[in-house]
Amino acid sequence: MTDTNALRERGLRVTAPRLAVLEAVGRVPHATADRVLTEVRRALPTVSVQAVYDVLHALTDVGMLRRIEPAGHAARYERRVADNHHHVVCRGCGALDDVDCAVGPSPCLTPSSTSGFTIDTAEVTYWGLCPACQSAPDTHTTRDQPVAPDAA
Amino acid sequence: MTDTNALRERGLRVTAPRLAVLEAVGRVPHATADRVLTEVRRALPTVSVQAVYDVLHALTDVGMLRRIEPAGHAARYERRVADNHHHVVCRGCGALDDVDCAVGPSPCLTPSSTSGFTIDTAEVTYWGLCPACQSAPDTHTTRDQPVAPDAA
DNA sequence: CCCGATTCTTGAACGATTCCAGATTGGTGT
DNA sequence: ACACCAATCTGGAATCGTTCAAGAATCGGG
Structure with a gap:
């Protein structure tokens, strides 16, 4: 196609x-x-x-x-693959990567009480530190030379 | 206290x-x-x-x-209660409500492969329609209530 | 090949948040 | 109580990502 x-x-x-x-x-x-x-x-x-x-x-x-759209960062775009994967975002540099959900096709998709809301999507975002920011704890203040994996 | x-x-x-x-x-x-x-x-x-x-x-x-920080909307604040609850966001008007996770304490918290990221938080956001927007599909433009302007 | 609707260009505006510099204030030690 | 100094507050302007507006260019069916 x-x-x-x-x-x-x-x-x-x-x-x-x-x-x-x-x-x-x-x-x-x-x-x-x-x-x-x-x-x-x-x-x-x-x-x-x-x-x-x-x-x-x-x-x-x-x-x-x-x-x-990770909170605090500009929107990102990816070519849609039919699967329902999630994302990790680095708190240090904003680097983003794909993550497959370990537990079944749609966990967390059935909240207990929804206050009358009709839910169509459950979105999962993981927050943490990317490998680069783990070893360079405070380097992210340098905005000009990001060590971000996908920045270059 | x-x-x-x-x-x-x-x-x-x-x-x-x-x-x-x-x-x-x-x-x-x-x-x-x-x-x-x-x-x-x-x-x-x-x-x-x-x-x-x-x-x-x-x-x-x-x-x-x-x-x-729901994507596309201004940040919201809540007094922290120790529990780990999530949120529903209305695609129509941006209304936000609390949701308790139905399945156990921390499902989805253990992604399969994390690309070397150290994960400290898993954040779940549900998207759908609030009761008001369900019954008034496209009326939210005429509402006077200054809820968040929406890109929909 | 022509026309109308869709898509593109330029340029300016927007909302949410942050930066800046200077004035004010809380509360610890005396 | 008093003074001091860093933490905090004020006012105003700047920033970023994104969107609005109006007109020019382009796609593709007939």
Whole structure:
């Protein structure tokens, strides 16, 4: 299945920015909007900030991308794989990685009392320290030279 | 245990803004910083935005408050009770409520592979619709109640 | 190949939060 | 009680990520 066909199937027009965004998110695991912009501009130097946001929204809406929004950090995007995995976020540098849930397909999905809410999703986020921040306890104050695994 | 004593025990100074913030957060279940500011100003009209943020941070740091940051919404604060409960967030209006985890003390707390991360917390957020938004699917734009503006 | 709807560009605005510098205050030691 | 000094507060401006607005460009069915 090509990206072109995938777009058509969902009733979306096939445009250069959209293909480029899909390619970029596929290549850079958990890219921020800003990172996507940078990547896309290597191929299409003129794409606007707005175009990237529009495309990310459009693709997220039709389920071709998944958006992750760790508290206190910019949103990240990943190509949606059908599985229901979760994420770890580093408290030090914000690095993000995938985590498969150890216990069954959907644990925690059935809260005891929901106060009348209709629940459609349960989202699990793990917080901790990435390997780099474990060995360099206070280095995260240096915002300019992040040791973050996916920052470079 | 008075708030005054609780503050002293943690080595924090006892100031009017701090007591007022504690009182406000205790009274308004999941208040945003802005809401806390409004509440506090009823008693102390001159407190600054900054003072409220400073106090919220200080109290959060020593564990007297817990901060909740639902994706796409302003942070909320609650008086910490020792239990480990989770939260439901309404996709329609951003309403937030407490949820007790149905399955045991800490399910999902042991992910299979953590990519070398040291995990200290597992956070669970449920997403769905609150009772009001279930019966009024698209009406939340016309509501006067200043709940969080939503991207939906 | 033409047209209308969708998508893109540019540029400015936005809300939540933080940074800054200086004035004020709490509470420990005397 | 008194003074002192660091912790705290005030006011205002700045920051980040994201969105709004209006017009120009593009996609793709007929």
